[in-house]
Amino acid sequence: MTDFASTKALFHLPEGVIYLDGNSLGPLPRAAAARVQHRVQEEWGELLITGWNKAGWMAEPGVLGNRIGRLIGAEPGHVVLGDTLSIKVYQALAAALEMRPERRVILSDSGNFPSDLYMAEGLIKALGRGHELRVVAPQEVAGAITDEVAVTLLTEVDYRTGRLHDMAEITRRAQDAGALTIWDLAHSAGALPVDLVGCGADFAVGCTYKYLNGGPGAPAFIYVAPRHATCAAPALSGWLGHAAPFAFEAAYRPGEGIERMRVGTPPVLAMAALEAALDIWEGVDLTDIRAQSIALGEMFIAEVEVRCPMLTLASPRDPSARGSQVSFQFEHGYAAMQALIAQGVIGDFRAPDLMRFGFAPLYIDTEDVKEAARRLAHVMQNRLWGDPVYQARATVT
Template sequence: MTDFTATRARFDLPDGIVYLDGNSLGPLPRDAAHRIARTVTDEWGGQLITAWNRAGWMDQPARLGDRIARLVGAAPGTVVVGDTLSLKVTQCLAAALQLRPDRRVVLSDSGNFPSDLYMAQGLLAALGQGHELRVVAPEDVEAAIGPEVAALMLTEVDYRTGRKHDMAALTAKAHDVGALAIWDLAHSAGALPVDLTGTGADFAAGCTYKFLNGGPGAPAFVYVAPDHQHVAPLLSGWLGHEAPFAFDPDYRPGPGISRMRVGTPPVLQMAALEAALDIFDTVDMQALRARSQHLGDRLIAAVEARCPNVTLASPRDPEARGSQISFRHPEGYAVMQALIARGVVGDFRAPDILRFGITPLYIGEAEIDRAAETLADILDTAAWDRPEYKHRAAVT
């Protein structure tokens, strides 16, 4: 069993705030500031450059990768941390295309995170080999998987609605036609059980600043199934070299997952991530999932009972969604700003979505009830209809 009262105590949350935006940026783990300070003063300050060896900085991406592997159903030695999610998605897609050189279609859906689509567009254009990025509606993906597809590239949980793809079924369908499956776990890792090995996923990538609570700018992670780790990476960076300090002028890929490393690891960010992952060492992912589904159902019921002017955008079936609940309202941006002003922090996604992350590590029934009550009052009184709530900030 997981003690969610204990996990809540391990986060430094501002007083009076109901934080329902952990699906965009997780809150500060209490131990993170101390861990970063120790890295700065004792390691960087006290050990200087020798900390790459003495403090284990150089090996940290692999150690963190193995800790994340447990949360996403991957074997040790198949996950490594570093760089950004966009770069890792690009590496995965490039590797998949190498493995399917006679196919020209990359299949994705309109619910995918736009950055994934942007990176695919750029990569395919740069290759100049006539590849097509084919984008269909989420519900049409399975039917669109055909023998011309080289790679299926999907985000498991839709960032707007929370709709959850069936990873096992879609990966199996891809394999049936000889295609490979790439999964973006940005809204899955740390939010729900993932089984990359069991589903036969070929490649996956995810970020660590959302449900994993690694902090703003925390590095991404990448997974490569053991059978594919022989592929030479598109981004042949120094730290993916077999022997970085041989300073060989020619690239020789490192063994296994290490070849997916590119640039110098962000040591201070990884220190924060270490502290965040310590919390997950106490968490049973099945218990977390069950609690998330319960809280999500509670929010839906409370909002629908009191807010007739909003429409549920997320699947009603808890098995068909991730760990977020989204509603539609024509003035969604202003409504969310009014909520934030009253201490209920979610976020807005264009064109009209109010998005609430459900994170049982620090959110319980009381917070869910307060969020629903505050939303109802704002809508009943039209409190959102003020100029300051309609001014669009850079980050929504």
């Protein structure tokens, strides 16, 4: 059984703050600052360029990829880190489309994060072969899998509502129809158990700065199923995905297996912070995370619905149908969230009217949830959101 009181102590959280936004950016693992400092001073400072070999910087995208692989049910040696999630979406999609050259439809849903859809649009333009991005409502995905579909591009957990796709069922249906699947695990990795092997997923991508707590700008990851490892063509054929980067050949040859999904120089400083964050996951059981995340979410919903009748639940009520976040709809949601943040409870707002709260059991406990609901009730009952100071929109929300 995971001891969540011990894991909470491993994070720095500002005094008085209840942090319900780890679904956007996880908090600072206490060990990360010293780990980054060590990398800067002892490795970069003292080893200089020899750090690539002596400190293992060059191999780290695969080493950390394996540690993430354990959390998402991947086979060892089939996850690699690097770049941003948007880039990894592009790579997976380009590889999948190449593997289904006779088909033209990319199937996604309106609950997908816009960047995934934008990357698909950009790739369609770049390919110029008449592909279509077909976007349906989340609940219509299964029915929209036809033999026109080359690939499904879906985020398992809807970033706005927390609605969860049935990964196993959709993967099965897609493959029965001859399509490939790409799963974006941005809101899944570290939030709930994921079983890529069990589901038979073809590709998966995700970020490490949310529930994995790797820090702002932490690198993304990509998974390619072993059966595709030698046929997935890398669209972004950078030198570190080459079979022999240091042979400096004039022409590109894809690297062995997942190595070919590397592009360029790895983010060495960011990986130091991520390494410290992943240490915390070593003793953690994802089934414990799921059970506790459901308990926290259920408690929050119950407390808020009793105290704040003006808020409407926008997430699935059935906890098994949602990820590790809960959203409430409110017309003045932006200002209400700003007022709540001023009370020390950090959640976020997603247009047009959703107040979104993430529950990460590693550092959020039942007392936090009760206190967050109390402060939210204070904001709502006293109509603090009506104060013009909370209406001004910030650049990043």
